[in-house]
Amino acid sequence: MPSQVRILSAALMIKRKLHPVFEGINPEELEGPIVESSWRKPLLLLISVLLGVLIISLSFSDSLQGIIHSKTARNYQLTFPTATILFEGNTLALLQDEFIAHEDREIKACLFGRQEGSDYIIGNVEFPEIIRANVIHVVSVPCPVSTLIDLHGHPINKCLASEQDIETYSEMKQENPSLRMMIMCSSDRFALI
Numbered sequence: 143m144p145s146q147v148r149i150l151s152a153a154l155m156i157k158r159k160l161h162p163v164f165e166g167i168n169p170e171e172l173e174g175p176i177v178e179s180s181w182r183k184p185l186l187l188l189i190s191v192l193l194g195v196l197i198i199s200l201s202f203s204d205s206l207q208g209i210i211h212s213k214t215a216r217n218y219q220l221t222f223p224t225a226t227i228l229f230e231g232n233t234l235a236l237l238q239d240e241f242i243a244h245e246d247r248e249i250k251a252c253l254f255g256r257q258e259g260s261d262y263i264i265g266n267v268e269f270p271e272i273i274r275a276n277v278i279h280v281v282s283v284p285c286p287v288s289t290l291i292d293l294h295g296h297p298i299n300k301c302l303a304s305e306q307d308i309e310t311y312s313e314m315k316q317e318n319p320s321l322r323m324m325i326m327c328s329s330d331r332f333a334l335i
């Protein structure tokens with residue numbers, strides 16, 4: 143019907159008519175940046191939050207992994223799934239004193255004693271001469287070949303062996319196949335490699 147068509151086209155004309163405020167402004171120019179910033183800011187915020195959570199969880203999981211794989215000394219004894227370490231005399235106290243006395247750097251110790259099956263009985267502890275050391279690194283004169291366990295310190299609750307530790311350990315084992323490596327990551331927490 144012609145009258146209805148006329149009404150409809152008149153309505154369309156009204157709809158297309160610009161508000162006086164927008165006169166001389168291209169609506170596309172006006173909308174462009176607003177549309178962009180409305181999603182860009184929250185998205186950037188979301189990405190930074192996710193990255194933050196990822197970094198925190200990665201560093202936390204390192205500590206957590208280390209704690210899972212390490213054991214606390216109880217009754218002068220460390221019980222690992224494949225080995226038990228028994229500290230005779232004042233050997234554990236010597237290690238604890240050394241650890242507490244050098245919070246500013248990693249410690250290094252050579253543990254001597256005897257192995258009986260899966261039991262490692264520690265009868266003597268020596269601290270080799272330190273060449274250089276800081277909170278995350280220690281270089282010392284090597285432990286003697288008769289060493290039962292090569293021990294070094296890590297920052298509190300960082301009990302996981304580093305790639306460098308694994309590399310050094312496999313090199314040392316070539317000379318002394320029965321050698322074990324231990325990481326001391328608090329005054330009473332140890333990880334056996």
Ligand SMILES: [Zn+2]
Nearest residue numbers: 296303304307
């Ligand atoms: Zn280490």
